[in-house]
Each structure stands twice: as C-alpha cells, then as structure tokens.
Amino acid sequence: MSHAIDTAAARGFPARLWSPGFPLSRQSIQGIHDASLAVLENTGALFACERARELFRSHAFKVEGQRVFFTETDIRSALESVPKRFTILARNPRYHLQMQPGIVSFGLGRGAITMVEPDGTYRNAGKKDLIDAAKLCQCMDVLEHGEPLVYPTDVEPANLYLWLAQAMVKHTDKPYNYTGRGDIGLVALAYGTTPAEMRQRSDFTRSYGHATAIVQSPLTLTAEDCENLMEFARCGIAFHIASMPIAGTTAPCTLAGVVVQQNCENLAAIVLAQLVRRGCPVFYGTIGAHAEMKSLRPLFGTAETRLIERAGSQMAGSYGLLCRGNVALTDAPACDFQAGAQAMLHTLHVLQNGPNFLPGCGLLGSYIGASLAKVVLDAELIAYVRRFLTPIRPTPETLAVEVIDEVGPGGSFITHGHTLEHYRSEFPPSEIYISANYDQWAARGRRQAVDLAHEKALRLIDAYERPAMDAGLEAEIDAYVERNWQSQ
Numbered sequence: 001m002s003h004a005i006d007t008a009a010a011r012g013f014p015a016r017l018w019s020p021g022f023p024l025s026r027q028s029i030q031g032i033h034d035a036s037l038a039v040l041e042n043t044g045a046l047f048a049c050e051r052a053r054e055l056f057r058s059h060a061f062k063v064e065g066q067r068v069f070f071t072e073t074d075i076r077s078a079l080e081s082v083p084k085r086f087t088i089l090a091r092n093p094r095y096h097l098q099m100q101p102g103i104v105s106f107g108l109g110r111g112a113i114t115m116v117e118p119d120g121t122y123r124n125a126g127k128k129d130l131i132d133a134a135k136l137c138q139c140m141d142v143l144e145h146g147e148p149l150v151y152p153t154d155v156e157p158a159n160l161y162l163w164l165a166q167a168m169v170k171h172t173d174k175p176y177n178y179t180g181r182g183d184i185g186l187v188a189l190a191y192g193t194t195p196a197e198m199r200q201r202s203d204f205t206r207s208y209g210h211a212t213a214i215v216q217s218p219l220t221l222t223a224e225d226c227e228n229l230m231e232f233a234r235c236g237i238a239f240h241i242a243s244m245p246i247a248g249t250t251a252p253c254t255l256a257g258v259v260v261q262q263n264c265e266n267l268a269a270i271v272l273a274q275l276v277r278r279g280c281p282v283f284y285g286t287i288g289a290h291a292e293m294k295s296l297r298p299l300f301g302t303a304e305t306r307l308i309e310r311a312g313s314q315m316a317g318s319y320g321l322l323c324r325g326n327v328a329l330t331d332a333p334a335c336d337f338q339a340g341a342q343a344m345l346h347t348l349h350v351l352q353n354g355p356n357f358l359p360g361c362g363l364l365g366s367y368i369g370a371s372l373a374k375v376v377l378d379a380e381l382i383a384y385v386r387r388f389l390t391p392i393r394p395t396p397e398t399l400a401v402e403v404i405d406e407v408g409p410g411g412s413f414i415t416h417g418h419t420l421e422h423y424r425s426e427f428p429p430s431e432i433y434i435s436a437n438y439d440q441w442a443a444r445g446r447r448q449a450v451d452l453a454h455e456k457a458l459r460l461i462d463a464y465e466r467p468a469m470d471a472g473l474e475a476e477i478d479a480y481v482e483r484n485w486q487s488q
Contacts, residue, residue, distance in 0.1 A: 286312025325355030
C-alpha cells in the first residue's frame with residue numbers, strides 16, 4: 001500500500017514561488033495590460049479638477065464631463081518619459097537615496113491616529129509620539145526616509161500638516177515626505193531652495209524629498225488630489241501613486257480585477273504627471289488590498305494582499321518603472337504572534353523581487369495603530385530577512401579547510417581564533433529575539449520581545465541627538481510656520 005507524500009509538489013504548488021513569472025506569467029502581464037487599456041479607453045478615469053481636464057483637452061485627449069479617456073499611444077508616450085533612475089535628496093547628503101532597479105529602501109509607516117502600548121492598550125496619538133517616532137527614524141540606519149508615523153490629535157486639523165512638516169524637518173535630516181502641496185514652501189526652506197527654483201530646473205533626476213499622490217478608487221482623482229499631483233510634477237518632486245483599490249468594496253472582488261484597476265489608476269495618474277512636466281520622477285504604487293466582507297474592513301496583512309502587491313510590482317517592472325509598496329504590515333491590533341507572522345511574510349515578500357520604496361515600519365491594525373516597539377521589531381525583521389537572503393560565499397577563509405584540519409576529529413572550535421574572528425559577523429546577535437532558557441527568562445522578569453523592543457526604542461530616543469541646523473534656517477522655518485498658522 002502506497003502512502004501519499006505531503007509535499008508542495010504533490011499538492012500542486014509551483015516549485016519556485018518567487019520565480020520571475022510569479023504570480024503573473026508573461027502572458028498574464030500582457031492580459032492585465034490589455035484589460036487596462038480597454039478600461040482606460042472605454043470607461044476612462046474621473047478627474048474632478050478643471051485645470052487637469054483642460055490640460056488633457058489641450059493635448060487632444062477625449063474628455064466627456066469629468067471623465068478622461070486614454071489611448072495606448074498616450075500611455076506609451078508617458079511611460080517613456082518617466083526616469084528609471086533618480087536621487088531623492090536629504091538635508092544631510094549622507095542620507096541621499098539613489099533610486100534605481102534593484103534598490104530597496106525602508107522607512108517609517110505613516111498616518112496612524114492611535115498609539116499602541118506594549119500591553120496592547122490604545123490611546124490617541126499626540127505631538128510627543130510623532131517627535132519620538134521621528135527621533136527613532138533618525139537613530140536607526142535601516143530607516144532611510146522620514147514619514148509622519150502618526151497624525152497627532154492634539155494639533156488643530158487646520159494646522160496639522162504644517163506642524164507635521166515643521167516637526168519632521170527639525171528632528172530628522174533624512175529625505176522628507178510632503179503630505180500635500182502646502183508643505184512645499186516650508187520643506188524647500190530646509191533644502192535651501194524655493195518652489196520657484198524647483199520648477200525652473202531642467203534636470204529632474206534629483207528630487208527634493210518625496211511625496212504621495214492619491215488616487216481615490218475606483219478610477220477617481222479629486223480636485224485636491226489633482227492639484228497636489230500637478231504641483232509635485234511641476235516641482236520635480238518624486239511622488240508615489242497611492243492607488244489603494246480594495247477588492248469587494250472599491251474594486252472587483254477578484255485578484256486579477258484588483259490588479260487591472262490598480263494598473264489603470266497608476267497609468268492615468270502617470271499620464272497626467274508627464275503632461276504637466278515631462279520627465280518628472282514617479283513611483284508606480286502597488287498598495288491594494290481586499291475587504292473582510294462581514295465588516296468591510298480592508299485587510300493588509302493577508303496572503304492575498306501580498307499577491308496583489310507582487311503582481312503590481314511585476315506590472316511596474318514590465319513598464320520599466322520604479323515601484324512603491326509597503327513593509328511589515330499587519331491587521332493585528334497589537335504586537336502578538338499574528339503581527340509578527342504577517343510582518344515577516346510581508347518583509348520576506350518585498351525583499352524578494354518586490355517594490356523599491358517601502359514605508360510601513362511601526363504600523364499595526366491595518367494602518368490604524370502605531371507602536372514604537374513595532375518600529376524596532378520591524379527593523380529586526382528587515383535585518384533578519386536581509387541576512388536570510390545573503391548568499392553563502394565560499395572563500396579559502398570561509399571554507400575553513402585548514403581550521404578543520406587543525407582542530408581534527410574529536411576537537412573543539414570554541415577557543416580557536418577563527419571562531420573568535422568570525423562569530424559576530426557570521427551570526428550577528430539579536431537584542432530582541434529571546435534565546436534564554438525558561439529559568440533565565442523567568443529570572444529576567446518574563447519580558448517578551450515587544451517589551452524588549454519598547455525598552456530599546458526608549459533607549460534610542462534618550463540617546464537621540466538632534467541633527468545640526470543653522471540657527472538662521474531654523475528661525476526662517478519657525479517664521480514661515482507662524483505666518484501660515486491658522487488661528488481658531
């Protein structure tokens with residue numbers, strides 16, 4: 001009697017999940033592209049901004065009401081002008097980001113409204129939380145670009161984005177994130193330039209920071225979103241397209257349908273940007289998800305969401321575009337097993353043929369919560385996955401044939417100089433992952449990884465040194481904020 005072998009091959013799964021043809025084969029990529037062309041040609045996309053529609057009309061696009069329709073020629077022309085390599089500048093040249101195919105950069109998540117304590121308690125985010133997160137970003141080398149991890153609830157809504165820009169500029173000198181076109185004047189000061197000088201440049205392969213251009217699913221750019229996108233393009237600010245179709249609510253309830261709609265939303269935004277300023281740098285956005293249909297809540301930590309993201313990055317690659325995704329997302333409300341498992345799946349996914357620009361560290365609960373401990377835990381995951389994906393490179397030194405001969409059968413390598421020389425580089429220790437036995441762990445207070453991560457975050461914040469800023473520049477920034485602050 002034969003017994004079935006429970007292997008991936010026996011169950012019908014592909015042997016190499018991360019081959020270049022997964023999850024979309026070359027034929028499937030062409031099918032997504034053709035379907036996208038059909039949607040953009042026949043259904044079009046809605047642009048609620050008259051200035052944007054007038055720009056389309058001036059280039060002979062078909063415009064009916066607020067809808068704009070696209071031909072393949074229009075799309076190909078726009079794609080050809082998007083730069084394949086560009087630099088995102090930081091205030092400190094040490095942190096300039098050279099963006100090109102194969103480069104992956106990580107940053108904080110953005111936009112949570114609550115802070116999650118190590119015990120899972122939620123509270124409203126405040127100014128101090130944003131500043132603490134910015135300090136962590138500055139202290140941790142793995143975080144290469146600054147994002148506002150939380151939106152403080154103790155700042156009046158009318159002044160929120162102005163305050164965020166001021167706080168980020170003062171507390172980190174890594175590449176800045178614009179929350180909208182209203183930030184450009186203040187952030188330009190930090191870079192020693194002006195919006196007018198940005199617009200007058202002819203070389204857009206250098207971007208003063210980075211921004212996000214939002215597309216509302218399905219297939220809509222509001223007037224505000226159009227104005228933001230067009231100003232980013234005029235100033236040559238590299239922006240990521242935040243198309244976030246949610247399967248079952250704002251997108252078709254199939255993986256392929258979500259990918260088609262996400263592709264359409266990206267292409268429509270790219271065409272507008274290149275009409276405004278040909279050659280402006282753009283990241284294709286691949287951050288779609290699906291809804292939990294009982295609550296209609298969007299889910300960002302599932303296997304299906306990873307498939308949407310990977311398929312989106314394949315579409316970006318087929319057009320020769322750099323790509324924005326996320327990292328370490330989870331739907332778990334606290335730093336528990338689910339959070340760790342989903343964050344690791346996501347981190348492993350994006351480091352294997354995934355997107356190039358990756359905010360997301362520190363987020364919990366599908367973007368709702370943020371945690372200082374999670375920032376540290378996510379950085380640990382990134383280091384772990386990078387180590388896991390580092391090839392073993394045999395050399396005479398690492399093959400250690402002579403060392404094995406010197407120790408000989410029955411010997412010990414513990415005190416050999418080769419062990420002392422290589423142990424920390426070959427097996428870097430973790431401050432967070434627990435390897436003690438039960439008695440040792442209990443004697444140290446039964447602290448879990450989330451507790452150790454939170455303690456490390458507080459140590460880093462305590463040791464933080466604010467990056468140098470010229471006193472005159474700081475005075476200019478404060479004066480700018482005071483002039484533009486809206487009284488209640």
